[in-house]
Amino acid sequence: MSTSKSPLYEWQIMDRIKETPDTYTYVFSPLSTSNRFTFNVGEFVTIRAFLKRPTSSGGMEEGAVERAYSIASSPTRDNIELTIKDEKPYGYINPGIGKADGFAAYFFEELRIGDKVLVKPGTAKDHFLSKIASGVEKDIAYWSGSNGAESARSLLQYMEDRKDLELRLVLFYSNPRLYSPDDNVTINVIYYNWLLEEADRLDNFKIVFTFTKDKDTTIHSDHPRISYRKGRFFIAEDGTKERTLQKFHGKVESAFNPICGSSGFINGIVRLKT
Numbered sequence: 001m002s003t004s005k006s007p008l009y010e011w012q013i014m015d016r017i018k019e020t021p022d023t024y025t026y027v028f029s030p031l032s033t034s035n036r037f038t039f040n041v042g043e044f045v046t047i048r049a050f051l052k053r054p055t056s057s058g059g060m061e062e063g064a065v066e067r068a069y070s071i072a073s074s075p076t077r078d079n080i081e082l083t084i085k086d087e088k089p090y091g092y093i094n095p096g097i098g099k100a101d102g103f104a105a106y107f108f109e110e111l112r113i114g115d116k117v118l119v120k121p122g123t124a125k126d127h128f129l130s131k132i133a134s135g136v137e138k139d140i141a142y143w144s145g146s147n148g149a150e151s152a153r154s155l156l157q158y159m160e161d162r163k164d165l166e167l168r169l170v171l172f173y174s175n176p177r178l179y180s181p182d183d184n185v186t187i188n189v190i191y192y193n194w195l196l197e198e199a200d201r202l203d204n205f206k207i208v209f210t211f212t213k214d215k216d217t218t219i220h221s222d223h224p225r226i227s228y229r230k231g232r233f234f235i236a237e238d239g240t241k242e243r244t245l246q247k248f249h250g251k252v253e254s255a256f257n258p259i260c261g262s263s264g265f266i267n268g269i270v271r272l273k274t
Contacts, residue, residue: 008048009035009119013111014079019190021180022086024108025072027079028117037121041154042129042258044070047082048118051110053100056093067103068122070150070260074157083150083190084108128258129155137256138167141249143233145261146175149191152260156198156205170206170249171195172233174265176213199225208248 015027030036039045046068052060073081088102090109100106111117129151131137142152152171159167173195180186187193189209199207200223210229219228233244246252259265 006120006123007037009037009121010116011035011047011080011119012116013113015113019083020085020188021182021186023083023190025081025083027081028119029079031116039071039075039121040130040133041075041158042070042127042133042151043124044068044122044127045080045082046120046122048120049107049111051103051106053102053106054091054093055100056095056098061099065103065106066120070154072150072153074154074161076158076161081153083153085147085190128260131256132167132258138164139251139254139256140167140169141172141245141255141257142169143172143257143259143261144174145265146190147262148260148265149173150260151258153191153194156195156202159202159204160198165204168204170208170255172208172210172244172248174210174212174233174261177211178209178214178219196226199223206248208244 010031011028012031013026014029017025017027019025046066048064048066050062051065052062053065055061067084069082069084071080072083073079084104084107086102086104086108088100088105090102090105092100092102092105094101132140132155140155142155144152149171152169152173155169159169173189175189177188178192180188195207199205203225206225206227208227208229210231210233212232214230221228227248233242245255245257249255
């Protein structure tokens with residue numbers, strides 16, 4: 001029985017934007033119309049790049065390395081954006097295999113604007129935002145951990161371009177701290193300033209920031225669509241259950257609740273009775 005392989009497309013790096021000290025958004029352009037494919041909000045791609053990585057013997061090994069990333073831009077736009085967060089330090093050697101198994105640190109170091117990568121589209125059609133992409137769900141309460149906002153960014157760009165006022169998004173965005181613990185000045189929240197601007201531009205978007213380790217945060221906003229919290233979702237400052245969805249979204253019964261983040265973040269969210 002023959003099996004068909006997913007096609008590979010060639011993209012070129014057009015720009016690199018620093019989001020936080022360890023995270024960059026890369027802007028890609030398909031090299032030609034034949035290297036362009038359609039996608040929906042919530043989908044991902046696997047990128048393949050040739051990287052040199054160290055081995056335990058002290059040498060360097062070059063080969064093709066693949067990683068999957070959620071698409072961070074809207075399907076309505078010409079360029080495609082992927083936000084890449086460093087997952088392992090440069091030079092880290094996995095003791096089990098005797099060589100480096102990280103991706104981001106070497107991608108950051110070795111690839112430049114103008115370089116090319118190979119891209120393989122994701123094949124899952126029933127992904128976690130597929131009901132939004134198909135128009136079935138439009139009243140959205142999106143729960144995101146610090147590394148789960150890429151698809152929300154794609155959705156926000158889509159909302160901005162389509163101007164569909166029936167789409168309503170409340171983004172519950174959880175991060176450890178607003179500022180980097182190294183200097184207490186550098187913003188350590190991916191897309192932070194851009195999200196503030198989107199909340200100001202879009203009447204149908206509201207952002208709720210929460211900081212799980214930033215116990216001394218005093219930041220607040222008078223903007224009707226920007227909120228700040230401390231601690232974890234569902235827990236008020238006095239330790240009681242807050243019923244976060246009801247408080248910040250309001251329509252508990254009708255809200256569509258996609259969740260994206262680490263396993264710890266996802267497993268820590270529970271549905272409370274209203």
